[in-house]
Amino acid sequence: MNGVWRYVYRAVDQYGQVIDVLVSARRDADAARRFFRRALSTLKVKPSEVVTDAAAVYPGVLDELNPSAWNHVEQYANNPIEADHSQLKHRLRPMRGLRTDQTAHVIIAGHAFIQNLRRGHYELAVDALPTTRVAAAFTELAHAI
Secondary structure, eight states: OTTSOOEEEEEEOTTSOEEEEEEESOOSHHHHHHHHHHHHHHOSSOOSEEEOOSOTTHHHHHHHHOTTSEEEOOTTTTHHHHHHHHHHHHHHGGGTOOSSHHHHHHHHHHHHHHHHHHTTOSSSSTTSOGGGHHHHHHHHHHHHO
């Protein structure tokens, strides 16, 4: 953001639905705890497996918040998360980056919403074709409002 490195935390479930997003200036235990606490609060059930990269702060935070979960850190385990993250990078590159953390959070959360909508994770435009699902969903939302 504005020439300064930021970390993007993303929670993705086993079906590819983005659950939560956090933009942080540091990659420390406080940021990880805040992210996992928010992500776990949005879920109806506690996950039995959590896939992360090999950052040293994750095992302690996960043992504190969800001790029964297995922290999966094998080499290619987080490929679905990274592949989903590449779509965001392709979108941000033409925008020439972002200026503030708040703007980054809004853009990344909006991108996650549209990705979830396209993949059919919401009960909006379920009968529409995948190519017209986003337009049909926004039409349904406009009628609901």
